[in-house]
Amino acid sequence: MTVLRSRSLDAQGRQAGFDRRLWLISSAALTWGLASTLPQLLLGDALAVLVVLVTAAFGVVGGLLIFDENTASAGRAMLAACVLAPLNTGVGWDVGPVPFVLGITEGVFWVALCQGILTFQRSPLQWPERVFLGAMWTSFIGGQLTWSIVSRPEWVGLPPDTWWPALVPDLDASTAVQGILGLLNVASAIVFCVLIGWRASALARLDHRHSSPVAIAAAVSAIGAAVAWTITGRVTVIDQALLLGVPLAFAVSVLRARLLRAELGTALAGLAHGAGPDAVEALLQELLRDDTTTVYFWVTERSLYVGRDGRPVDSANEGAGRMRLPVATSDGEPVAVVTTDAALRSQRQYLETVVSAVRPTLENARLQATVRAQLAALRDAQARVLDVGLLERRRMERDLHDGAQQRLLSVASSIGLAGVQDDGTERRATLDRAGGDLRVALRELRDLAHGLHPIVLTRDGLSPAIDDVVSRLPLEARLDIDTVRVDPAAEATAYFVICEALTNVAKHAGALRVTVDAHFDGNRLTLEVTDDGVGGADATGYGLQGLVDRVETIGGHVELTSPPMRGTRLTAHIPCR
Structure with a gap:
């Protein structure tokens, strides 16, 4: 409670400081607007009033x-x-060199305004925009200088004693330059509108919500000011009224951003307690205005990410080219990764606020995603076990057909032949061959039955059964296996897991030594098979995948560590009833 109260006081302090700074800036802007237009304000000039409002509005925004x-x-x-807004109009200051200087500042005003509008759309300026702003500098400032050289102040409604360069005054040239500048202003306004539209096409829906009022107001103001200046050659009440819409549009955008944060609180309050992965993902899509927003949940037991359906995903590849927001507990344990449209990078602060607010809900949803992942893994494992079982039945059928069946047919043929042979020596030799074939057939049937379920495992338990397997391996083995008996399903699973692991060691590891440990802790059997081979084992390989499936089918799990050239350690946790 003390921490929450402290945070609340800090937030109140920051807001109070912001309010004071905003008040000072707004007061300074209003004072500047009044002071710069004072001569015409005293005469009740409507244009001067608009200039004051525009100046104050830009200051507040x-x-x-x-x-x-x-x-x-x-x-x-x-x-x-x-x-620059009052200087742009030069209201009431038609004395000395001031009109000439203010004509230059008019270009600076419009360049600054265009740059502010473009950067408000929250992405760095691209080369077309930089070229456009450079062209505006050249057009406005260079054009104004050229015009002032070929014109006189009285030709533009200024007092004759106003300081003006007028190096080569020529009325026709002045009119021509003024016409060209008017066309350039209109062209600049059109290009500016095109750039705004181009930028808007690349924005996410969330950015559109903020920037669309500014874009519309800026386009209308730019076109209106360009046309008005082309027609009249000076600032008018109409273009200042249109210009006032720009800071007002900025204010609307700021208000929308604050309402969006209020919407976040409302949405979270309406989210049901214990909401699942589907509801959390849908909430984030709604808050971020992005239907492609996806959440991948971390499953600690399997050290991987899963989607809301519980299926494993490669979050790095799935989120390629998109914005990724990792979510972790206060202890740093991964919870989830939120991926969204890359165009929302400009809204990172808001995104982090949203993700931070939904973190407790994400932690609850992760539990449900973990359960879904376990069920999905179990279904997949069961399907693979069925497939493996089908393949094993076909292999047994082939082995019986090609092995024991052929031996037994040979025995039957030999016995039949012996029945028609008159010579006792030949009959005895034929029966001996039949006896040899019968013994081979029996041995093959025993080997086949041993592969299904060895009798020594049923009679004596796991340790003697593994001893029998290890005795036939061409490498040194050390065994540390508890002699306690567990339920038959767990014992059979442990036996086949160890056999498969030892087969992989013998065939692929190039190992000299292998260690097998199996210990029972009261409710589960933990197996560990370690070798000193070449490592680099792949858990998705056919043999190891079948081993993993067999364990997961009864609710256990397998861990594999196999760095290259540093051996392999396979650990299986098998629940016991």
Whole structure:
């Protein structure tokens, strides 16, 4: 409770500091707007009033954005626009060199505003946008200088004594340059709208929610200002009214972002206690406005990730090219990985807030995903065991047909032949051959029966049965096997697991020594087969996969450690009834 109260006080302190800074910035913006338009305000000029409102609005919005790391760049641009907005219009300051200087600052204002709008869409500027902004600098500043060289102040409605370069004044040239600048302004506005649309096409739905009001207001203002300047050659009430819509649109976007965070709390409150993987994934898709958002849950026992259906997945490959948000417990244990549209990288702070808020729900859902993974693994193992059983029955049929059956047919043929032979010596030789074939057939049948279920395992238990197997291995073996008897199913599973492991060691490991340990702890039998071979064993290979399936079918699990050139350790945990 003390920690929660401390966090609450810290949050209140941060909010109070933010409010103070915002109040100072807003007051400064309003003061600057009033001071810069004071001469015309005293005359009741409507344009001056609009300029004050635009200046104050840009200041407020800049203050809202600059303290958020995601929108700090746009916030700086908005504060620059706040400073330049009155200079852009030059209302009430038609004296000395001021009109000429303010004509230059007009271009700076529009470049700063366009850059702020583009960066607000939360991704770095691409080369087309950088080229566009560079062209704007050249067009606005170079064009203004060229125009001032070939024109006089009285030709644009300024007092004749206004300082103006007018190096080579020419009315026709001035009119032509002004017309070209007007066309360039319209072209710049059109290109700006195209860039906004191009950026919007690459944004995630969540970003569209924030940036669409700004994009619409910016496009309308840019086109309106360009057309108005082309027609009148000066700032008008109409384009300032349209310009006021830009900071207001920014304010709407900020409000939407705050409402989105409030929506997060409402959605979490409506989430049922103990919600499963499906409900959690659907909630994240709704909050992130991304139907492709996927959650992969960590299964500790198997050291892998599974989907909401419990099926194992390679989260690294599944999330390739997408944004990945790992989720862990307070102790650092993996819980899940959330993958979503890469376009949402610009909203990382919000995404981390969402994932942090749903972490307890994800931890509960992981338990259900783990159960689903166990059931899915059990179903898969049972299916593979059935397949292996079918193959084994076919192998037995083939072995009986090619081995014992042929021997018995040979015995029958020999006995029949002996019955018609008159010579006693030949009859005796024929019967001896029949006896030899019969003994071979019996041995083959015993070997076949031993592979199904060795009699020594049933009669004496696991330790003597493994002793019998090891005695036929061409390598040194050490056994440490408890003599306690366990239930037949667990004992048979342990026997076949050890036999399969030893067969793999003998065939593939190139080992000199192998160790077999088997210990019973009251409710499960733990087996460990270790060799000093070449390592590099693959748990998905046919032999080892069958071994894993056999263990998982009765509710156990297998662990394999096999680094290259460092031997192999196979551990199986088998539940006992």
